[in-house]
Amino acid sequence: MNVLLTGGYGCIGSWITKNLLDRGDRAWIYDLKEDPKRMRLIMDEARIRQVTFVQGDVTDLNRLRDTLAQNQITHLVHLAGLQVPTCRADPILGAKVNVLGTLAVFEAVKQLQGQIQRLVYTSSAAVFGPPETYLPSPSGIRAGGEGPLADDAPLVPSTHYGIFKCCNEGNARIYFQDNGISSVGLRPWTVFGAGRDFGMTSEPTKAIKSLALGRAYHISYGGIQDMQYVDDVAKIVVRCLEAPYTGAKSYNLRGHVVDLPAFHRALCEVEPAAARLITHGDRQIAIAYDLDDRALQRDLGPMPLTPLVEGIRLTLSLFRDLQSQGRLDTADLD
Numbered sequence: 001m002n003v004l005l006t007g008g009y010g011c012i013g014s015w016i017t018k019n020l021l022d023r024g025d026r027a028w029i030y031d032l033k034e035d036p037k038r039m040r041l042i043m044d045e046a047r048i049r050q051v052t053f054v055q056g057d058v059t060d061l062n063r064l065r066d067t068l069a070q071n072q073i074t075h076l077v078h079l080a081g082l083q084v085p086t087c088r089a090d091p092i093l094g095a096k097v098n099v100l101g102t103l104a105v106f107e108a109v110k111q112l113q114g115q116i117q118r119l120v121y122t123s124s125a126a127v128f129g130p131p132e133t134y135l136p137s138p139s140g141i142r143a144g145g146e147g148p149l150a151d152d153a154p155l156v157p158s159t160h161y162g163i164f165k166c167c168n169e170g171n172a173r174i175y176f177q178d179n180g181i182s183s184v185g186l187r188p189w190t191v192f193g194a195g196r197d198f199g200m201t202s203e204p205t206k207a208i209k210s211l212a213l214g215r216a217y218h219i220s221y222g223g224i225q226d227m228q229y230v231d232d233v234a235k236i237v238v239r240c241l242e243a244p245y246t247g248a249k250s251y252n253l254r255g256h257v258v259d260l261p262a263f264h265r266a267l268c269e270v271e272p273a274a275a276r277l278i279t280h281g282d283r284q285i286a287i288a289y290d291l292d293d294r295a296l297q298r299d300l301g302p303m304p305l306t307p308l309v310e311g312i313r314l315t316l317s318l319f320r321d322l323q324s325q326g327r328l329d330t331a332d333l334d
C-alpha cells in the first residue's frame with residue numbers, strides 16, 4: 001500500500017507509520033511542519049528516513065489532492081485535527097481544521113476516485129454525551145436500553161470537538177450516499193502509550209512517564225474511562241485499510257473499561273512506587289465509556305487488544321529506555 005497520513009506526526013500517526021513500515025508498506029506524512037519527535041520514540045533514524053514528508057495544511061484541498069495524485073497514494077488515513085482543549089478555546093479554528101479539513105480530505109478523494117482505494121479517519125468517542133445521558137429510564141434517550149452503547153446510540157456530545165466529529169461522520173455518510181466513497185470512521189476513547197503528550201485524556205500516559213522518572217503526578221480526573229494501547233489502535237487502523245469494506249460507518253472502539261482506581265492498581269502492579277507517586281481526582285469525564293465494538297469486530301475484525309497491565313509495562317519500559325539514553329522529553333510534564 002502507498003499510504004498517506006494527514007496529521008501523521010501525531011501520536012497515533014507515528015504508531016500507524018511504524019506498523020506500516022514494519023510490514024513493508026510505503027508511508028507519506030502530510031502535516032503542518034516536519035517534526036518526527038514522536039516517531040523518534042519508537043523508530044530509529046534509518047526507519048524515519050523511509051517516510052516521505054509533505055508539508056501541508058489539511059484544509060488546503062488543492063495541495064492535498066496534488067500530493068495524493070503525484071505520489072500515487074492508494075490508501076489514506078485522516079488524523080489531522082485539533083484536540084478538545086484547542087477546540088474549546090477557539091471553536092472557529094477547531095471547526096476550520098476538524099470539519100473543513102475533513103471535507104477537504106473527502107473532496108480530494110472524490111476528485112481522485114478510482115485511485116484511492118480506502119479512506120480511514122479518526123472520529124472519537126467524544127461523539128457520545130455524558131454517561132448519565134444513556135441511563136435507561138422511561139424519559140431518557142435510551143428508554144429500555146441496557147448494556148454497552150451501540151454505534152448508532154444517540155450522539156449528544158458535550159464539547160465542540162465532539163460536535164465536529166459528529167459532523168465529520170455525517171459528511172462521510174453523505175459522500176457515500178452521493179458519490180459512492182467508502183470510508184471507515186473509528187472512535188477511540190483514551191489512547192495511551194509513548195507519544196501521547198497532549199490532549200484531555202493524555203494524563204494516564206503522563207502518569208506513566210512520571211513513574212519512569214520517579215516523580216509524583218496527579219491525574220486531574222477520576223471516574224471510568226476506556227483505555228486502549230496506542231499500538232492496538234494503530235493495528236486496527238491498518239486492518240481497516242485492507243479489509244474488504246463498502247459503506248461509510250463510524251465504529252466504536254473498545255479497549256479496557258476501567259475506573260481510575262483500577263488503572264492505579266494496574267500501575268502499582270507494574271511499578272509498586274506508583275502507590276505513593278501517582279494520585280487521581282474523582283471527576284468523571286463527560287463521555288459515555290461503555291461502548292460496544294461488536295460491529296467493528298464483525299465487519300472488519302478481529303481486532304487486537306493488549307492487556308492493560310501489559311500496555312502499561314511496555315510504555316513504562318520504553319520511557320525508561322529513553323530516559324537512560326537521555327532522550328526522554330519531559331516538556332509535557334513541566
Ligand SMILES: NC(=O)c1ccc[n+]([C@@H]2O[C@H](COP(=O)([O-])OP(=O)(O)OC[C@H]3O[C@@H](n4cnc5c(N)ncnc54)[C@H](O)[C@@H]3O)[C@@H](O)[C@H]2O)c1
Nearest residue numbers: 007009010011012031032057058079080081122124188191
Ligand atoms: N489520542 C486519543 O486518545 C484520541 C481519541 C479520540 C480521537 N482521536 C483523534 O485521532 C486523531 C489523531 O490523534 P492524536 O492523538 O494522534 O493527535 P495529535 O494531536 O498527537 O496529532 C495531531 C496531528 O495533526 C496535525 N495537524 C493539526 N492541524 C493540522 C492541519 N491544519 N493540517 C495538517 N495537520 C494538522 C498536528 O501537527 C499533529 O501532528 C485526531 O483526529 C484526534 O481527534 C484521538
